[in-house]
Amino acid sequence: WVQHNFIAPTFQHLAAEGHKANAIVFSCVTTLVDGFVEAPLRVYDRDGDLLTPVRDTDALPRLLNNPNDQMSQAELMEYVMLYAAIGGNCYLQKLRSRSGLVGELVPYSDADLTPVKWRGPFVDHYEYRDPKGIKREVPLEDVIHLKWAPDPLRPWTGMSPLVAVAREVDTDSEAARYIYTMLKNDAVPRFVLTRPAGTPPLSDPEFRRFQEMWQQRYGSGKRGMPALLEAGTTIHELSMSLDKLALDALRGIPETRVCAVYRTHPVLIGLNTGLQASTYNNYEEVRLAFTEHTLYPLWRR
Numbered sequence: 001w002v003q004h005n006f007i008a009p010t011f012q013h014l015a016a017e018g019h020k021a022n023a024i025v026f027s028c029v030t031t032l033v034d035g036f037v038e039a040p041l042r043v044y045d046r047d048g049d050l051l052t053p054v055r056d057t058d059a060l061p062r063l064l065n066n067p068n069d070q071m072s073q074a075e076l077m078e079y080v081m082l083y084a085a086i087g088g089n090c091y092l093q094k095l096r097s098r099s100g101l102v103g104e105l106v107p108y109s110d111a112d113l114t115p116v117k118w119r120g121p122f123v124d125h126y127e128y129r130d131p132k133g134i135k136r137e138v139p140l141e142d143v144i145h146l147k148w149a150p151d152p153l154r155p156w157t158g159m160s161p162l163v164a165v166a167r168e169v170d171t172d173s174e175a176a177r178y179i180y181t182m183l184k185n186d187a188v189p190r191f192v193l194t195r196p197a198g199t200p201p202l203s204d205p206e207f208r209r210f211q212e213m214w215q216q217r218y219g220s221g222k223r224g225m226p227a228l229l230e231a232g233t234t235i236h237e238l239s240m241s242l243d244k245l246a247l248d249a250l251r252g253i254p255e256t257r258v259c260a261v262y263r264t265h266p267v268l269i270g271l272n273t274g275l276q277a278s279t280y281n282n283y284e285e286v287r288l289a290f291t292e293h294t295l296y297p298l299w300r301r
Helices: 011-019 023-036 059-065 073-087 166-184 204-218 247-262 280-300
Strands: 044-047 050-053 089-096 102-108 113-117 123-129 135-138 143-147 191-194 234-237
Touching: 011 023, 011 073, 011 166, 023 073, 023 166, 023 247, 023 280, 059 102, 073 089, 073 102, 073 143, 089 113, 123 143, 166 247
Parallel strands: none
Antiparallel strands: 044 050, 089 102, 089 143, 113 123, 123 135, 191 234
């Protein structure tokens, strides 16, 4: 899902093959979303070092508390972190009244809005794609562009953490699929049926009959039944069984690397690599470190 277009993988592929298809990515993203919305936005007037709270009845606090007619502030911030953590960008479009005042904020992902380069790291304008694929220009001043982190090769846009860890995500997903396939076949890999040397070769009809018979009798839901073989036929195991695989390392390395790029400790999301060394005391320390080293920079941004 990244190898065909590594510089700019699409949001749809990152969401479908990363977030929606891999438990580690999903857990990291949901942990970030849940933590991110815990601190509500407040508006203050600054006079030097003095901060004075602005009344909730003023325009900006009212907009933040009810950004549009279908979302609360917490729901809006969920979309902000969800889109940024998956695609690297979240765009808040300002919908204005006829007088030009901002009346609503609507969140968009890279699937809907695209920044158009101007010069250096700067954006000239944005392009919006409606469900029919029709594009229209959105002025720079009508978009708040929030990035997970700047993309060094495309600094006018953000970079998804999934791009940096795509191979590890693929490794974990393939390991899960492999184990699932093996368990469907009684935890043993595919095997090969052989006949003694010098045995007359099977004709095409005989070969198809033998193959179909084996699948019908011992495949799918009938696996595990005792096999009755024709004379001279032998079963040979073709590959390794589950007990020969280093599953702890195979699953553990992607877990720690995916957590590293999302700056979420494995203890927080209940991964095996974290639970092995988890205690109540270090869980509290992990939560504090997550707040200070992950959430604080994201809130500041």
